[in-house]
Amino acid sequence: MSEVRVAMLVSRVRVEEKLILGAFARRGHDVEVVDVRALMVDTHGQLPGWDVVLDRCVQQSHALAALRLFEDRGVATVNTPRVVANCADKVVTTSLLVAAGVAVPRTIVAFSVDGALAAIESVGYPAVVKPPVGSWGRLLARVNDRDAAEALLDHKATLGSVAHQVFYVQEHVAKPGRDIRAFVAGGEVICAIDRLSDHWITNTARGATTVNRPVTAAIADVTLRAAAAVGGGVLAVDLLEDGERLLVSEVNHTMEFRNSVDVTGVDIAGRIAAHTVDSVRNAGAQQPAVLAAVSA
Amino acid sequence: MTAPCPECDAQVPLDAQTVIGEVVPCPDCSADLEVIALQPPALVLAPPEEEDWGE
Numbered sequence: 334m335s336e337v338r339v340a341m342l343v344s345r346v347r348v349e350e351k352l353i354l355g356a357f358a359r360r361g362h363d364v365e366v367v368d369v370r371a372l373m374v375d376t377h378g379q380l381p382g383w384d385v386v387l388d389r390c391v392q393q394s395h396a397l398a399a400l401r402l403f404e405d406r407g408v409a410t411v412n413t414p415r416v417v418a419n420c421a422d423k424v425v426t427t428s429l430l431v432a433a434g435v436a437v438p439r440t441i442v443a444f445s446v447d448g449a450l451a452a453i454e455s456v457g458y459p460a461v462v463k464p465p466v467g468s469w470g471r472l473l474a475r476v477n478d479r480d481a482a483e484a485l486l487d488h489k490a491t492l493g494s495v496a497h498q499v500f501y502v503q504e505h506v507a508k509p510g511r512d513i514r515a516f517v518a519g520g521e522v523i524c525a526i527d528r529l530s531d532h533w534i535t536n537t538a539r540g541a542t543t544v545n546r547p548v549t550a551a552i553a554d555v556t557l558r559a560a561a562a563v564g565g566g567v568l569a570v571d572l573l574e575d576g577e578r579l580l581v582s583e584v585n586h587t588m589e590f591r592n593s594v595d596v597t598g599v600d601i602a603g604r605i606a607a608h609t610v611d612s613v614r615n616a617g618a619q620q621p622a623v624l625a626a627v628s629a
Numbered sequence: 630m631t632a633p634c635p636e637c638d639a640q641v642p643l644d645a646q647t648v649i650g651e652v653v654p655c656p657d658c659s660a661d662l663e664v665i666a667l668q669p670p671a672l673v674l675a676p677p678e679e680e681d682w683g684e
Contacts, residue, residue: 344682345663345675346650354648368650391682421681468683494680569684585684 337610340365340383342372342399344391348591352602353389360606369395374402384613385409387605389587393421393466396587411609412566412586419563420586423501424465426563433562435555436580438573439504446486449500453482459505462489466496468585470536475505506573506580511535513546513572513579515556516590518604519611520565522553524597543592555579567605632670636660643670 339357341364343350350366357364365383369390374380386403388410390396400414412420419425427440438461441452453460453476462474462485476482489497512535515525525548530541537543546552556570559581569588573580590601630647631640639657643664647653651664652675661675 343650345652346648347652351646351648351651366648366650391684392679393681393683421683464680466681466683496680588684 337362337613338365338382338384339363339387339609340367340381340385341387341389342367342369342396343389344369344395347589349589349602350389352591352594353387353605356600356602356606357609359603360610362606362610369399372399374399376402380406380408383408385411385609387411387609388417391587393417397421409612409615411605411612412568413564416564416566416568417586420568420584422465423463423583424499426584427501429562430559430581430584433558435559435562436578438506438575438580438582441502443500443502444498445500446490449486449502450479450482452500452502454479456502456504461503461505462486463501463503464493464497465499465501469538470534473534475533505533506575506582508533508535508573508575511574512582513552513574514588514593515546515548515552515570515572516588516593516599516601516604517556517560517565517568517570518601519608520557520560522548522556523601523604524548524593524599525552525556526593526596537589537592543596545596545598551579555581559584567608630667630670632664632672634658634660634662635673636662641672643667 339362386408388396388400397414397417400410404410404414424442427437430437439456443449443452458478460476464472474485511527511529516523525546526543527546528535528541535541559570560568563584569585571582573582594601630643634641634655637658641655649664652661655662662672663675665671665673
């Protein structure tokens with residue numbers, strides 16, 4: 334089969350992973366599916382002879398550690414651990430987007446309940462409070478008044494893990510019953526969808542439906558600038574319409590796309606597979622210092 | 630092909646495209662089940678979603 338040895342790192346095999354495996358197969362590439370739970374990396378040992386590892390883990394802490402170990406040993410990764418770290422934490426993502434001049438909802442990060450309350454009052458009601466790490470619309474809160482703010486923050490301080498002691502507070506954007514998700518692979522916006530919902534949370538995991546969204550110049554521009562800000566790769570950039578402005582709400586590094594293929598007509602899995610193989614070429618012959626040390 | 634649900638013992642149907650690592654719902658009790666073997670097919674309760682899970 335192929336000269337490129339591909340591994341796909343998974344926590345579980347969803348529809349997306351099966352679509353990606355099919356896309357690799359159609360291109361003549363064998364793929365070794367690696368369950369991260371069974372993975373063991375001896376830092377002084379040899380890795381299997383993979384040229385590239387495609388991360389499709391749902392557990393971000395696992396993905397980040399594994400990708401770091403692979404990349405430091407000369408294996409190309411999609412996405413890179415730097416990109417995963419940049420996307421997995423909303424504080425990091427937003428900081429990078431703002432530094433790159435990409436428009437985002439007004440965001441304040443606080444480190445205490447009192448600070449978070451002041452942040453919420455500063456952005457005004459309704460405000461949105463998100464956990465820095467998390468996905469699928471879980472634990473997002475729209476806070477409509479001070480009573481709700483005090484209750485939410487008290488619950489987070491009392492019941493939340495340490496990760497919830499960093500308070501990510503954002504202005505609420507009155508989006509028009511939808512947000513936009515734009516998909517990036519290989520430095521190109523390959524398609525976009527609207528995610529429609531009567532609920533203010535428009536994740537498909539929470540029941541939003543999808544329709545195709547033509548990729549305008551404005552969508553392409555903000556999407557590519559957001560993707561570049563986090564380091565590029567295979568990404569899904571979520572956009573909020575604020576009047577004529579497009580604000581980036583988050584960037585996803587292992588996006589789900591099962592509800593986007595039929596409506597867009599784009600072979601997203603195929604584009605992921607193609608980018609993964611291309612990344613081996615782009616990785617070049619860089620020999621990381623740690624690998625050189627192991628080989629010496 | 631079917632395998633017993635570890636939660637309610639119903640026979641869970643698995644189609645020919647099923648792969649190890651896939652999560653399937655039990656049609657009787659709705660438990661999320663992970664396929665851990667295919668020959669013969671075997672299922673365990675899928676791990677619950679954790680805080681850092683996502684896309």
